[in-house]
Amino acid sequence: MxxxxxxxxxxxxxxxxxxxxxxxxxxxxxxxxxxxxxxxxxxxxxxxxxxxxxxxxxxxxxxxxxxxxxxxxxxxxxxxxxxxxxxxxxxxxxxxxxxxxxxxxxxxxxxxxGLLAELHDRLRDRVRQKEGRTVDPSAAIVDSQSLRAAANIPRSTSGWDGGKKVGGRKRHLAVDCLGLVLVVLVTAASVQDRDAAVPLLERLRKLYFSVRLVWADGGYAGRLVDWAAEKLQLTLDIVKRSDTTTGFVVLPRRWVVERTLSWLMRSRRLVRDVETLPAMHEAMVLWSMTMLMSGRLAGRRRGGFSRPEPRAR
Structure with a gap:
């Protein structure tokens, strides 16, 4: 480094x-x-x-x-x-x-x-320290988001998400308890969350050995829980939605990563996937998060520069 x-x-x-x-x-x-x-x-x-x-x-x-x-x-x-x-x-x-x-x-x-990842990680460390947390996270939350793809996206890296009825790509995130991105992975939208979670969690384990607990939704349940415990020594805790629940409900822990996904949608470049390379889309996610973190560290309000006062007539 x-x-x-x-x-x-x-x-x-x-x-x-x-x-x-x-x-x-x-x-x-x-x-x-x-x-x-x-x-x-x-x-x-x-x-x-x-x-x-x-x-x-x-x-x-x-x-x-x-x-x-x-x-x-x-x-x-x-x-x-x-x-x-x-x-x-x-x-x-x-x-x-x-x-x-x-x-x-x-x-x-x-x-x-890797200079972008280095800049992003240093800003994240400073935000965590400012919030009174240690630099090394001990827990993470994972989730995914499907996006429509532009016409220039190769078919080899795009697909159809039958559940969300979206054709394009899917970005998978692992975030800390503050909602700051730890790992991002972009795949075709046809890739199931459980399948994409394998390289996602492997990368998470490689970069952040301090992480021991990962929260996820029901889409990650099944054999992945045993695999994570056996191969990566990670406890994958599935936060399920109650069968009797109707309408929108804020679920414990899962709301953190869902909030991060909404943060990313504020960046128009990330509303639709227009990057030919999945790695470049991952970079755009990091750039978006650097904007959020630098503004938070500098005490900048959303909305940017103050408008000049109108001239007197």
Missing amino acids: SQSFALAGVESNSPSPSCDCLAHRFGNAADRPDRTPCYVSDMTDAEWQVVRAVLPVPAWLEGRGGRPEGFCHRQMIDAVRYVVDNGVKWANLPTDFPPYRRVHAFARRWQVT
Whole structure:
């Protein structure tokens, strides 16, 4: 795991630019004009200070190869957040952002190299600490959500969910008791929850050995409970809905992951699956959660920037 920007321990002899991102301080972006944040998805200065402190250091800054980045990290992250929040095509990015091909390459590179997951996990750790919890979770909740797929989605990675009557893909989540994402897995909608839970729980066990208890709904009942206990040493507790219950009822523990699924639906990029690669959809989930967590750490209210007062006539 690479060190964060705050711990990089690298100093630059060049004049201090107006932006303190990595690309401006140590890369090739110091001569580029500053961009004024103007969209709701843009980070406020308080959010940027939160994100900047936990930014993973790219390989080129640690002497592990690669070319120094030529675009401001804050602008690039704001551009990706714009796509996630508004659901636009990469080619439809506003012109005040860097070129969309460079932004897409940035998002793809961060997904492949694990830098996005590193940023996401560091923000989650800080939120847990702020809420008075330990960094390592001891319990998780799992659930899934089916989404309609766009026309560009390959048939090999999409399917039909007969229960929800949805054709497309399904995202499977494991979240902690605060509703923060621990693991995300995207499959075809035809994949049953019990089948997808096997790689989901294996990944959860590999990344978070401290987790011992997992809550789930009745769709995960059956042989999966014994398999999780025997192979992964996980206690899978099935929270069932009562047969006499009618209408909407908040079920213990399960409401936490259902709330997280509703959080994700606030990001228009996640309302419908338009990503050709399932891994890129998983990355979009992480980007959406980084927006939520950075705003929470910075004390930002939903709705973004305050509107300027009208001029007196």
